Amino acid sequence: MKVKAIDTLRIHYTTIGKEYEVLDQDNEAYKIVDDRGRNNWIPKRYMEEVK
Numbered sequence: 328m329k330v331k332a333i334d335t336l337r338i339h340y341t342t343i344g345k346e347y348e349v350l351d352q353d354n355e356a357y358k359i360v361d362d363r364g365r366n367n368w369i370p371k372r373y374m375e376e377v378k
Contacts, residue, residue: 330357331345339369340362347361356369357374
């Protein structure tokens with residue numbers, strides 16, 4: 328599954344409109360590899376599932 332950033336905050340190290348592969352998820356967040364190349368948990372409210 329892939330998700331796309333719909334909002335960005337410096338602390339999340341994501342880019343609006345960029346797609347990220349989901350490595351894991353829970354009820355509140357997706358685990359992705361962020362723009363730094365690190366695994367990072369991003370709250371779902373900042374991401375949108377790519378269909």
